[in-house]
Amino acid sequence: MNVEDGISYEIAEVDRLVARARTAQTAFEAGGSQALYDKAALAVGWAIMEPRRNEALARLAVETTGLGNVPDKITKNHRKTLGLLRDIAGVTTFGTISDDPQTGITEIARPIGVIGAVVPSTNPAATPANNIINALKGGNAIVVAPSPKGVASCEMLIGFIHVEFDKLGLDRDLVQMLPAPGSKAKTQRLMETVDRVICTGSQNNVHRAQSCGTPAVAVGAGNVTVIVDETADLRDAAAKIAASKCFDNATSCSSENAVVVVDAVYDDFVAAMAAEGGALVPSGDADDVIARLWPDGHLNRDVIAQDADRMLEALGMTARVPAGTRFLAVETDGIGPDHPLSGEKLSRVLALYRAADFDAAKATAARILSYQGAGHSIGIHTGDDARAVGLGRDMPTCRVIVNQAHTFATGGSFTNGMPFSLSMGCGSWGGNSIDTNLHWRHFIQTTKIVRAIAPREPSLDEIFAGYWSEAGQ
Template sequence: MNAQDGISPEIAEVDRIVAQARKAQRAFEAGGSQALYDKAALAAGWAIMEPARNKALAETAVETTGLGNVPDKITKNHRKTLGLLRDIADVKTHGVINDDPTAGITEIARPIGVIGAVVPSTNPAATPANNIINALKGGNSIVVAPSPKGVASCEMLIDYIHSEFDKLGLDRNLVQMIPAPGSKAKTQRLMETVDRVICTGSQNNVHRAQSCGTPAVAVGAGNVTVIVDETADLQAAAAKITASKCFDNATSCSSENALVVVDAVYDAFVTAMAAEGGALVPSSEASVIVARLWPDGHLNRSVIAQDADKMLEALGMAGKVPEGTKFLAVETDEIGPDYPLSGEKLSRVLALYRAEDFEAAKALAARILAYQGAGHSVGIHTDDDTRAVGLGRDLPTCRVIVNQAHTFATGGSFNNGMPFSLSMGCGSWGRNSIDTNLHWRHFVQTTKIVRETPPREPELEEIFGVYWSEVGQ
């Protein structure tokens, strides 16, 4: 403990880093321009997208976290960053961004200041890069708090960013991280002393972020349920579900965790799924999977985000499923805290439910969301768009993904209109302040210049006329 100021050395270190970030941000803003902010964001983007660096980051991530696989992490680092840079390319974040003469209001974009970003081990390069790019685009500095397993990847990413900054003469202190060893105390201090917290990760971290006293943007838990109805293209649905479920070994919060298939096409879908590498585990054998996937009440680390062969070996399924099996679909009809198959599995395992018809499938999806994953997203494979709209009207969810590979679509894709992001807000259902994908707008604030306009005070008749005609005065 430092006797002079009464704080420990590790807390003093966080304070020093934040002070450096604050000084760098003030200079960045004072000399700011759209061109400068854009160049800084591009520098961070190229730091992760340059092929040799991307490969090194992906290899380091898999080696140090034990999660996912290198080819998919390379793809994720590239596509998520490229998509984000596309999204923000023409966005104005400096100076006057809106001028409305009729309203008499001019909006000026302003940085928030110092961003504190808490990031998970599942995407230890892509998520920090996304936050860093958005922060710089808005004229902010940023301090990243990686998970313990994500430290090596984060260090490497920031070294690459600093190398790009040196080419531009930018202050390295615009992008920093809390160095190892990480601790809850360090992360807590960071969250308490920055100007905005961005938190992606465990619900424990999210709760701490939202109660730290600093304005926070945090995201909810995923537990994606996807419905396959009798009008769906079963082969296309099976192919998309397989690609999505297996991508980066199901590390994404947008990975399918449950399929609900209507009875009329259940057997045909199981056949289509098998052709894509999805092996059916009948309900009579589900208890074996549960016992091995949650051996002590917690997810088995030998199964979480592992390649198919390692997953099958750990679950005792090697040699019991067809050669070339990519994932397991375990039949069940149970939902709730006593039935872990109905929750998030972070592995190449999903729960498979059979529903009498679409309305029954919708009710099952609602029950699953009530247990876990409310607000995040659901999916549907259908030829009836009114059913997708119905899900959006009735279920507690911020996104309904229609006829797409869920993992690729939810966080933005080149063939849909969602913003590219690795952090999905879940609205009030997920106890979040946002219901959108995290994007650049969450990293800026505005000042409004308000001028007098001609008065627009309506007569009472104009406002209440229709109401009075119905109920009287």
């Protein structure tokens, strides 16, 4: 079989898959009810959360991707799914969702149809499960396109889902994945033939999703910067930053990549960070870390998302840091393409910046986000809430995370009001159509019943009186 014939076969294979999904979705919608959609979503939740299956998925994910660690993947699979199920419990996605006598408009929820979900290897079970639950909650079918390293985990997850579906008499074709081996041609065809694309992962995939011709919801790149000011509880800030940075070996797009500390508390914060296992790498040694972290201009795979001991060995730091070191904080002041520490590192490595005062810290953070990660999020540890609000007014970001461990807060937490999600929209700053966490509302559309109401036409004076008084007629 030549290359052209191979691509034609792959396209036909995807078309058959989508056709089966469309048939299943049509029947799912025709016999739909809120109880049915909720039951299907819960089946997926239990498929990933049942403890033995959760552990199997976590172990397989680490084994096949080489990213993260098993205990944290188990926690992520459990908490992200539990939080999502909490968020959607009681949410109406079938039938009438609003009826407003004042406007005369009744809004009816409708499925989108067949969803195509492109998902990353960093969360090869949790992200697909999140998308699948949301899709079924809205009455859709879904076809998942995993990254090559995520194929095995996605296959196992969907196998568990189908076991639950069989118990309930649900059609397995409601949840499918592109058959292995994955390819760009298959993913491209999927994106072109479904009714909506949901894309989380590399910016190359995001670009392809947003230019495939199908309406797409895609998310931007992370490069989280956190400010620690002179009013912060330094012990609390250091503990939260350490816990967040080390969780699942920094696979999350919400993992802190840079910390900007004001001069008045810099030394005290470094000491607090050391107590949490954060070893300071002075700026004089930064070049050696950079050379080992980007040996050929690309991130070193022996460092990316690895446990602390392996990361330290790959960076030649084992004998140069205290025993019990969990992560590195590398002093730097450079920002931009010639200063790779200012970008996303996908590892237990932080860039540490020193700022004269809060205004200088804010300016540094703005420069970092303008280089990489605009729109995603910024964090601040402070006792002055007005500063957090000021960041929300001035910074190119969709989220300001205040006095929280960033990884656990950005994508939803049981201690904040953000929707549980593994995909964060970054607004116009990040080139995205959404500025919220991906959630159930992105998986439905609505039909509006529009009735006549009493006239509400204002006079010109009601509209222009204030303007005329200032500018004249």
